[in-house]
Structure formats: structure tokens, C-alpha cells
Amino acid sequence: MTELTLLSDALTVGLQHDAIAKFTVLQDALAVVEPIADQLDDLNVWYPETVATGLVFVGALLVLYVLGRLTVSPLATRLMNARNLDAHAKKPLGKLVNFLILFVAISIAFGMAGLGSFLQSLATIAAAATLAIGFALQEVIRNFVAGIFIFAHKPFRTGDWIEWDDNAGVVEDISLQVTRVRTFDNELLTVPNAELTDGVIKNPVAKDQLRLKFDFGIGYDDDIDRAAEIIVEEAENHEDILDDPAPSVRLVELGDSDVALQSRIWIANPSRADFVKTRGEYVQAVKERFDEAGINIPYRDSLPPCSHTYPVTGAETGDNFGSGRK
Numbered sequence: 001m002t003e004l005t006l007l008s009d010a011l012t013v014g015l016q017h018d019a020i021a022k023f024t025v026l027q028d029a030l031a032v033v034e035p036i037a038d039q040l041d042d043l044n045v046w047y048p049e050t051v052a053t054g055l056v057f058v059g060a061l062l063v064l065y066v067l068g069r070l071t072v073s074p075l076a077t078r079l080m081n082a083r084n085l086d087a088h089a090k091k092p093l094g095k096l097v098n099f100l101i102l103f104v105a106i107s108i109a110f111g112m113a114g115l116g117s118f119l120q121s122l123a124t125i126a127a128a129a130t131l132a133i134g135f136a137l138q139e140v141i142r143n144f145v146a147g148i149f150i151f152a153h154k155p156f157r158t159g160d161w162i163e164w165d166d167n168a169g170v171v172e173d174i175s176l177q178v179t180r181v182r183t184f185d186n187e188l189l190t191v192p193n194a195e196l197t198d199g200v201i202k203n204p205v206a207k208d209q210l211r212l213k214f215d216f217g218i219g220y221d222d223d224i225d226r227a228a229e230i231i232v233e234e235a236e237n238h239e240d241i242l243d244d245p246a247p248s249v250r251l252v253e254l255g256d257s258d259v260a261l262q263s264r265i266w267i268a269n270p271s272r273a274d275f276v277k278t279r280g281e282y283v284q285a286v287k288e289r290f291d292e293a294g295i296n297i298p299y300r301d302s303l304p305p306c307s308h309t310y311p312v313t314g315a316e317t318g319d320n321f322g323s324g325r326k
Contacts, residue, residue, distance in 0.1 A: 060109040068101035092147065092176040139194075140177065146193035147176035155196075156203045161271060163202040164195075209242065210270035212279055216286060217258035219296040224251065224259060227295050231263045234285040240278045242266040258298040 076097045080090050151174075156162045160171050162181065169181040169189060179196060181189045204210055218227045228249040235247035245266045253260035263286075267278050290297060 056112055057109045060112040061105050064105035064108055065102055068105060069098065072101055073097060092174075093151070096176070139192075143177045143193045146197040147174075149197050150174060150179070150193060151176075155201050156206070160203055161205050163204070164199055167191075204275070205270050209245070209266050209268055210275065211245075212265050212267065212275065214263045214279065214283060215252065215260045216263060216290075217255065217260050217297055218290070219257075219298050220259060222259075222295045224261070226293060227261055227290070230289045230293060230295070231261060231286055234282060234289060235263065235265045238278065238282050238285070240267055240274065241282065242268055 080093060156171055158171050158174060162171060169183040171179060172182050173180040177193060179191050179193055181191055183189060216231060231249045232247050235241045241247060247265045250262050252262040267274055
């Protein structure tokens with residue numbers, strides 16, 4: 001019984017303190033609103049208290065928002081610069097900071113205008129925002145969270161060549177909601193961020209080196225060692241193909257009509273243009289050398305994918321027929 005009495009007394013004291021705090025806030029608000037209302041009343045303005053409340057709210061909102069933009073925004077910019085964030089990350093985060101400044105300014109303005117305490121204002125706005133988000137902005141929030149994931153984990157950046165599902169292109173812009181990608185047919189794709197984070201994204205240019213693979217098919221009567229030498233020599237002769245990791249050749253398949261030799265070469269600072277240009281020049285050079293050496297490339301009814309790309313940071317170990325420069 002004593003414990004219940006103590007609990008009741010504690011609740012009573014707490015409610016009294018809360019009431020006193022609310023009354024204090026109301027007094028502070030009235031101290032601002034009443035003088036303005038008196039002056040408006042002297043000017044015969046209709047509904048002076050309502051007009052005064054509105055003026056205090058708008059005035060406080062403007063002053064607080066401007067002060068926030070002049071102080072908080074530059075501070076946030078300096079913090080982002082100190083963390084070496086990319087330009088594509090600074091823009092949406094800057095917008096988020098400005099939104100928070102506006103949110104806080106509105107909440108404080110409500111309190112100064114006598115429309116409720118600061119915490120009550122925050123709770124009211126947050127509840128309304130949560131309700132709106134819950135019923136109308138589910139997909140927006142999903143993309144927003146995905147955008148935060150992209151900024152935090154950086155699976156790709158502006159200027160990167162990425163591939164996902166059946167699409168590929170160069171990233172032009174990243175926001176908190178969507179990512180804009182320019183395809184190699186010069187089409188602009190606006191992709192919701194959730195679509196990129198829900199699946200597998202391939203970023204061939206995430207590292208400093210990119211491995212290219214190409215399968216050359218030769219006849220069963222042709223000299224495998226000689227073909228492998230030609231493949232490696234042409235890789236060594238191409239200025240855009242790296243010496244380290246060294247180019248290599250491996251026998252990967254004994255087909256119905258040919259023997260498949262897979263060439264593995266590396267290029268530095270890769271881009272889509274570098275990849276296409278280097279591969280085309282290299283394959284053409286090998287084909288011309290095969291023709292000179294009398295090495296046949298049989299016709300195949302069905303060909304496997306002729307090239308694959310993998311971002312790597314070092315050489316891959318294993319036996320091979322050919323090796324790069326010593």
C-alpha cells in the first residue's frame with residue numbers, strides 16, 4: 001500500500017512539474033504575442049491576437065531558418081569536405097541538412113507563437129510526417145534508404161561503368177532517390193535506387209586494373225603451343241595491355257570442331273571505351289597472325305560468350321601455356 005502511495009505521489013509531482021513547464025512556455029509565448037496584439041488592436045486590426053500569433057510564427061520561422069542556413073549549412077559542408085565525400089554525395093546530404101533546419105525552425109516557431117511546447121510541436125509534426133510516409137511514401141522511403149546505402153558503401157561512383165540485370169552504362173548522377181545512367185547507345189536511364197541495391201551490381205572499373213578474357217578456337221590439327229605463343233606475343237606488343245599481371249593462355253575446352261584457348265590480359269585505369277578498343281585491336285592482331293601462320297579458326301555452330309571481364313587487384317596464379325614478359 002505504501003509503495004502505491006509513493007507511486008501516486010511521484011506521478012502527481014511529475015504531472016505538476018509538466019504542467020508548470022507548459023505554463024512557463026505559454027507565458028514566454030504570450031510575452032511575445034501580447035505586445036504585438038495590443039499594438040494591432042490600437043490600429044483597429046481585426047482579430048489582433050490571431051494576426052499577432054501568425055506574425056510571430058512567420059517571423060520566428062524566417063529568422064531561425066536564415067540563421068540555420070548561415071551557420072549549420074556551412075558547418076555541415078566543412079564536415080563533408082573533411083570526410084572527403086564525393087560531389088554526388090554532398091548534394092543530397094546538403095538538401096537533407098536544409099530540410100532538418102526547416103523542420104527545427106518550424107517546431108521552434110510553433111512554440112514561440114504559443115501554439116504548443118517545443119517537444120509537442122516536434123511530436124505533432126513527426127506524427128503527421130510518419131502518417132503521410134506510411135500511407136503514401138513507402139516506395140519513396142525504400143529508395144531513400146537505398147540511396148543512403150549507396151552513399152555509405154559506395155558500390156559505384158559518378159563516372160563509373162556499371163552493369164545490372166540486362167542493363168549497362170556510365171553513372172552520370174546519384175541522388176537519394178534515383179541514379180541516372182547513360183547507356184552506350186546514349187540513352188539516359190533514371191533508375192530507382194532500390195532497383196540497384198536489391199540485385200547484383202557489376203562495377204568493372206571499381207579497381208585500378210581490369211582483366212579481359214577471350215576464347216580463340218583453333219583446329220585439332222593446329223599447333224597449340226605455336227598458337228599460344230602468338231596470343232601472348234600480340235598481348236605483349238599492345239601498348240595498352242599490362243606487363244604485370246602478365247598475359248597468359250589456357251586451354252579451356254575441347255569442342256566438337258575446335259580447341260579453345262582462352263587469353264587473359266589486363267588493362268589499367270579501365271573504362272568502357274578502353275575495354276572495347278583494346279579488345280578489338282588485340283583480337284584483330286591475333287587473327288592476322290593466325291592467318292600468317294596457317295592456323296585455322298573452325299566455324300562453330302554455337303559459341304560460348306567470347307569475353308568476360310573481372311576487376312582484379314593482382315595476378316591470378318595457375319598453370320598456363322604462355323606467360324608475359326619476364
